[in-house]
Amino acid sequence: MTQADTTMAAELSAEEEAILKEVGYSDPTSRGATTVLVDHALRLTRSEHEGVEVMSIQDALMRYDWVQDLMFSLVEPDENELLRQASELLQDPIGHFLYVHPGAKVSAPLQSFTVMERPQERQFTHNITVIGEGADVEMISGSAVPARVHAGHHVSIEEAFIGKGARCRSISIEHWGSRMSVDSYARTKVDDGAEVTTNQIMLSSIKRSVSDTQMFIGADARCSDQAIIFAPSGTERVFNTQTTLLAPGARSESIARMVSAGGTITNNALLIGAAEHTNGFLGCDGLLLSSDGEITATPALRAKSAEAVLSHEASVGMIDRDKLTYLMASGLSEDRARDLIVQGFLSLKDDYIPAGLRQRVTEMIASAQSGGM
Amino acid sequence: MLDVDHMTVAIGDAILLADISLTVPAGETHVLLGPNGSGKSTFLSAIMGLEPFELTAGTIRFRGIDLAGLGVSERAQHGIGMAFQRPPSIEGVSVAEFAAAVGGADRLAHGAELLDLEAFVDRDVAVGFSGGEIKRWEVLKLFLQKPDFFLFDEPESGVDMEHISAVGMAINELVAEPGPDGAKRGALLITHTGLILDYVNADQAHIMNGGRIIHSGPPKELFAHIQASGYVAPG
Known part of the structure; x- marks a missing residue:
């Protein structure tokens, strides 16, 4: 070829x-x-x-x-x-x-x-x-x-x-249209010893987006996925993930960081340890920028082996007033302080995101917060 | 520069500070001494405009501007900066990113070197810092912010002996450097242990007790008096 x-x-x-x-x-x-x-x-x-x-x-x-x-x-x-x-x-x-x-x-x-x-x-x-x-x-x-x-x-x-x-x-x-509906189905089969790192960034306004992702991870394979999900007012996002650790040595870490600025986010994450000596972690963190929005985070673990080590963390809350005040006392406006806290929450500096795209994503967040997307 | 005139501060119905007056002229560093719970941190917080403290009587003027009605951001933008005693962690925001956000990226390297925090520039703000590192960070923060008037809340507390001199010298440098228009800066500093007085060029000290300033005088003399007699006005 x-x-x-x-x-x-x-x-x-x-x-x-x-x-x-x-x-x-x-x-x-x-x-x-x-x-x-x-x-x-x-x-x-x-x-x-x-x-x-x-x-x-x-x-x-x-x-x-x-x-x-x-x-x-x-x-x-x-x-x-x-x-x-x-x-x-x-x-x-x-x-x-x-x-x-x-x-x-x-x-x-x-x-x-x-x-x-x-x-x-x-x-x-x-x-x-x-x-x-x-x-x-x-x-x-x-x-x-x-x-x-x-x-x-x-x-x-x-x-x-x-x-x-x-x-x-x-x-x-x-980056879809603000009144669009999107249904996406993604399935990934990860063979033995492979290493997969995925990042999904969903920031724009959209009427309804349903993302359904499943990963099947083989022996000694490693998967790390991170989702950055933003829901401005009028946006509904449903994010369903299922990760199956199929064979010994399979490892995974899934982290969803969700920010609602008036929109609705539902995150259903299921981690399955289907074999011995598997190890997986689910992290679901939500930040509500206004009380008009809603975030539902439901991490679930299913162990099919006594030697599957599975864990999860979930949190949903408003912006910490102390952090906001601290940054404002450093001379930042309230809007700029909020932007910085949100960017930090989303961990945009992670090496996962190519440097060239990081600035663009930062701009998209600022624009989305101000209703520009 | 800072004129506090008959200030009373309360949270709801509870009066925390009563009828306090204090003036810090431009170019001077003043020190507040007092026992735990005497109202020192409340005093600084009220000047900075932090919640939940309410000014219920009197005035706070900075360079002639009445701060009543001004929010935290506005006070900071007018040139007041505060080194917090217990700052929150800002996860995901590195020291370098913070420096850029407050417009102090060009001052980061020098400040970090002075305070022995070079290894912290890529770390998230106050995440996983020890007590002493937090205090050094708060001084570094003011290097980045570069306000005209500094409020230091126990800057040496928890700092190891090796670094107290660095903190003191950093404070001296901050206060001594003229502002962009050549104007002198000033500072108000709380100390509990008095150790920082060996390094900071302080001009005046005040004893605060029970929510009131009960005596003012030369810093080292006053601290020696406190060591001998406690937080009471000299007879």
């Missing part, structure tokens, strides 16, 4: 590039590989690394007979009505297939984005990612709409397969 085989180089418009840069897009020549899906078609697929293939899901199904065995292997189409509809609609599936060859070490991040340009659109996507055994990659993904698009419905299915001993660090940033 050569680079030319997997490149579809339609140009993005200046507007498309601008809105995608807001969620982490960079010039494709600076990335290991790029996919951009606009409405119902993959507009751009390009690989800069010989160990990475990107193509449409239709092409992948025709090219590799094993892809059909992966599709819907982690997501059950009969799980609910929406998935059933999606599976029936996907006669001609829309989405990307990203394949990192076994052993490939890709220093430049792989990037993939979804754009919805038509108002009131109903968009179904299905992406499959395969990271080969021993590969090492960093991934950036995002979703965006132009400012003129407020309403619509996006349904996505993501199935990811992380090979034995592979390392994968990913960050995803969403």
Whole structure:
């Protein structure tokens, strides 16, 4: 497979590039590989690394007979009505297939984005990612709409397969329209000895977003995921996660940091220790910026082995008045003091978030707090 | 510079400080001495405008401006800064980020070196700091904030002997440096142990007891008197 085989180089418009840069897009020549899906078609697929293939899901199904065995292997189409509809609609599936060859070490991040340009659109996507055994990659993904698009419905299915001993660090940033509904289903199978770090950043106003994530972690594999969830007034976010430690030595740490500025956030997290010598932690911390909002955090643990070590912490509260006063006594305005406390609460300086994106995320929080998003 | 005139401070119906008057001229450092519960920290908190303390009578003027009705931020923006006795932890905000937020990033390296806190610049503010480190941080904070008038609430308490001199010298440097317009700065400092008096260039001391200032005089003389006779006015 050569680079030319997997490149579809339609140009993005200046507007498309601008809105995608807001969620982490960079010039494709600076990335290991790029996919951009606009409405119902993959507009751009390009690989800069010989160990990475990107193509449409239709092409992948025709090219590799094993892809059909992966599709819907982690997501059950009969799980609910929406998935059933999606599976029936996907006669001609829309989405990307990203394949990192076994052993490939890709220093430049792989990037993939979804754009919805038509108002009131109903968009179904299905992406499959395969990271080969021993590969090492960093991934950036995002979703965006132009400012003129407020309403619509996006349904996505993501199935990811992380090979034995592979390392994968990913960050995803969403920025949908303020009256949109989004249902996303993400399933990740992490093979033995792999290391996976994921970060999800959900900050923009949205009518309703339901995120349903499941991870299945193999022997001696490690997963660390962090979600930063913001709900301005008028936004409802439901965040369901299930992490299953399948085999001895599997470890996970999941942390959700939620901030409501008048919106509603529901976080249901379930950690399952399905084998001996597994170790997992759930952290759910919520910060209410106004009493109009609501945060429900429900961490749950299920041990199927006496030697599974599982723990959780959960907290929800308002901004600490003492901290606010302290910062104001240092000369900050109340708004600036609140921003700083919220940014600290969300731990934006974590190494998980690429430095280039950190400033942008900080700006998004300030904008979201002031009602600008 | 700071003029407190017949000030009474209360929380609800409980009067904590009664009829206190005190003036700190520009360029001077004054010291408040008093036993536990005498009202020293309440006095500083009332000047800073911290809740839940209420000014129920009298006035506090800073450079002629009546502070009544001004919030904490406004008082800070007018040039008053306070080293807290027990600051809250600000999780997720590093010392360096705090410095940037208050506009003091360019002063961080020097202040941190002076107070032996170079290793703390990437640590979260007051998270996991020992008692002495917190006190040094609070002085460093004022280096970053650079107010014109400093309120120090027991800056040497919990600080090991090696670092008390560093704290004292830092305080001297803060107060001695003229403001941007060349104006002199000033300070009011609470001390319990008196150890800091060996290092700080204090001009005047006041004994506070029972919510009142009962005597004023030269700092070292007054402290020697307290060591001999307790927190009472010299006969």
